[in-house]
Amino acid sequence: MSYDITPSQEQALLRLLGKVMEVMRDDRPLHADDPAFGTLESAKFFKPGEAGKTYSFRNNAFPDATVDLSTWTDPLDYSDDRTRVSAVPAYFHLRFQHPPSRVNRRLLEQRLDLADYWIGADGIREDGNDIGHSLPPFTREHRYRYRANAGEHGRFPVNVEFFFVDSAPDDPTGKIWLTQITIHRDYPYLTPAMRKKKREEQNQKKRQTYGYMNLCTGTPCPETGVWEGWTDSGSTDVMEFARGQIFDAVRSVSLEQGGSCPMVVGRWFWLCSTSEKSGTVWKGIELQG
Template sequence: MNNDITPSQEQALLRLLGKVMEVMRDDRPLDPEDRAFGTLESANVFRPREAGATYSFRNNAFPDAKVELTTWTDPLDYSDDRTRVRAVPASFELWFYDALAGVNRRMLEQRLDLATYRMNGDVRREGNDLGPGLPPAELRHRYRYRANAGEHGRFPVDVELTFLDPPPNDPSGKVWLERITIDRDYPYLTPAMRKKKREEQNQKKRQTYGYMNLCTGTPCPETGVWEGWTDSGSTDVMEFARGQIFDAVRSVSLEQGGSCPMIVGRWFWLCSTNEKSGTLWKGIVLEG
């Protein structure tokens, strides 16, 4: 195997990895047209009825390499309707089908700002060397890292470097870089767990905004669906945009139907606009 990395390839590699870390760790916006990734070749949706896609690139510095960045539905958006949730970066893979020699692992550790420990689920493990693989892949050698947190990062990031050790009869002693993966460590949530988180979040917002005495004539602090109250209890429900002035409240409960006088009342958080569709309020199913 004779495929030494060139200076121009090293610059392209560091530029690519730097851009990926900006997106994955520093939470910079993803621009699939950014030339640091290469030329966008495809964007394939891989989860039906959810946001997200796998972007595949062709990078001229590494024409035979697999370069992919995958996004998926934001796990911290607890909305039940996943089609309305935005996509967020999830994973990156750079696979050199023809492995590169001359890539310094210590240099990658420094440039990517990687820690001297790794995560095994929720357990911290000191060190990064996972050792060589099992036969017949005993030359494959993996190193796993938790990236040091960025100033604007929202999620932990894990990095894995895969090298090929030289065979015993290779006098060059060269080590080849085969693969780099970079993943965000998102929390795993089932639909039931999301529902519980959503209820907790709405209850917290309802309590927080409740202390603000949000009544007719005051500006709305957050776009969402709000519940109107009078001295007779909750009588109204309405969607308001952030900054919009809260309206008067029905004097007769909406569930009773018909027109009625509107009076000064208070407004309490009910749910986000993404959660409006299908939300049950006093026996009424709200429409999105």
């Protein structure tokens, strides 16, 4: 069964998609109880030990439609322990069981502020938006793909895709039905090895940046993390400090040698974030999270 979209349904669709774009493109907080999404029916973790959830909604304007918004464990957080990484918005899928016709594609493009090109998985820009028809047996399915224009507060590239079904050649109405819409952030794909390399690069950059600040005993810590203490004898200490906490004195004898020793004025250098503490090896000592 199909039908012509009503003015009230069109407004509900625009509100829904506008709210999704606020979350995906403008990086606004996701509030699953926002009525623009509909009524929250479920929120399920889809990968054990990670923060990502799929939120499923029932929208009264389209009661038979599937409305899902998924969050993923933040791919831009390079921590190795993924159980400590927060979730970020990633993927939205709207699928109509009974597709509406007379949906104005140009209006959707305008209201969602979509560009006249798209970016493929290989990162290459493709001008135009008409992808053409799908392969058999879905030869009447017509796809349109877009890169959303960056908003004022946008932080991530966003891809949008519309799925329409053209009328049959012998259908005198010539109607076109909207079947699906997908919206997703174009996050980079990182393997555990790639994340490890990114962490090392990030820590090295911070170490260099903070090294120029001459952070020594008695100065405030600029960022919560694990810091390495140095004296004239070299690297002798490691401690966790919170942002704003005053850097302590440094052991005069290396921690690896054990035992008590006099504490002296020393310098502190960035080692790693607190989330990376567990498993980090410093001078043969495995730090405990």
